[in-house]
Amino acid sequence: MEVFFDPSGLEPDAAYIRVVRYSERREWPVRGGVNIAPGVAALDFEAPFNVEATYRAQMFTATGASIGWTEASTTVLEYAGxxxxxxxxxxxxxxxxxxxxxxxxxxxxxxxxxxxxxxxxxxxxxxxxxxxxxxxxxxxxxxxxxxxxxxxxxxxxxxxxxxxxxxxxxxxxxxxxxxxxxxxxxxxxxxxxxxxxxxxxxxxxxxxVEPPFPGLAVPLLTYGDLDAAYATYAERDAAYPTYTDMDRDYSLAGLAD
Structure with a gap:
């Protein structure tokens, strides 16, 4: 499940966010969504199947002060198996x-x-x-x-x-x-x-048991994958309107392997 909060919807002073998921009457920090910069997407590989999952992000200033929460968004990851x-x-x-x-x-x-x-x-x-x-x-x-x-x-x-x-x-x-x-x-x-x-x-x-610390995560898409997909930086930059779009092109994941 990709969890993305558009920077335009965050407070102007937000330097980083922490993403949480509410499911089955529990609150879960989203792995890979701990202290990430605005415009960075988190991939929730632990999202439950066929039940409601609600996501919010807490916003922080550069000094670590909390400046509130985003609006909540609820979805269902449908999967049989x-x-x-x-x-x-x-x-x-x-x-x-x-x-x-x-x-x-x-x-x-x-x-x-x-x-x-x-x-x-x-x-x-x-x-x-x-x-x-x-x-x-x-x-x-x-x-x-x-x-x-x-x-x-x-x-x-x-x-x-x-x-x-x-x-x-x-x-x-x-x-x-x-x-x-x-x-x-x-x-x-x-x-x-x-x-x-x-x-x-x-x-x-x-x-x-408790899951490992959610700040520890292996990225699905790496710079090595991007380098394997494009011969030059110019070609790579021309392929995407923004760096956020480039970082969310999961179709390239694993190309460097």
Whole structure:
């Protein structure tokens, strides 16, 4: 989901903005939308499927003083299916099928201690409030060997180190969060490969976790991509009315690879 606030709609003194998304009764800082300059677009790779998402931006002066919020804009990202991706590298992703093993009790524990105090017939609960989901059964199936390899690499490979957190987004009616950040050790299970097929399932008990700091993001479009698309700076500058238009030409993403 591209999130773009036209500079003409911002306060004149706005030196940078912070973009947030409101979805499923939660507020999410948009990855890649933290302290960005006016005229810069953010790509929300964590937007939930088929539910309302409302975006606003908080504006700040060069000295860091807040000067208010933009108007809110609400949209729906329509998609049928399930995608798992690496939060710090959204180019590392795979489509999967949610399997019946994912239908299990969803538990959000409240951690604390029951204390028996003098003079009371019943105990006193001293707790810290409900936590995120714990021990969620997740069973996901890939349809090809390439997809199985991609899923395995989401949490790191022998050559590339990654954080263990994954982001699961699904249109399934299963009652996971629509943007589900999960941590678990997925076991790879051969379903049909030994019989000449291509299907593999990945099963785990996962815990819901906080996403990585949203200021950390891998850009989809790089200057290397632009350099690969145009032989000279003059050609590149002539192709776009403004630098903002150039920075939003995602059709060139990946050309430098």
């Amino acid at each position: 399930t995608i798992v991706h690496q939060p710090l590298d959204p180019t590392s992703w795979v489509t999967v099928d949610v399997m019946p093993g994912s239908v299990s009790p969803l538990t959000r524990p409240e951690e604390g201690t029951l204390v028996q105090t003098e003079g009371r017939d019943v105990g006193v609960w001293i707790g810290s409030g409900r936590r995120g989901l714990r021990g969620v059964g997740v069973s996901l199936q890939t349809r090809s060997i390439a997809e199985a390899d991609a899923f395995r690499d989401l949490q790191g490979s022998y050559a590339v180190r990654q954080i263990g957190t994954v982001c699961i987004r699904t249109s399934s009616t299963i009652r996971w969060p629509r943007t589900f950040f999960a941590r678990g050790d997925f076991a790879e299970n051969d379903r049909t490969i030994r019989f000449g097929g291509t299907k593999v399932t990945f099963d785990a008990r996962v815990d819901e």
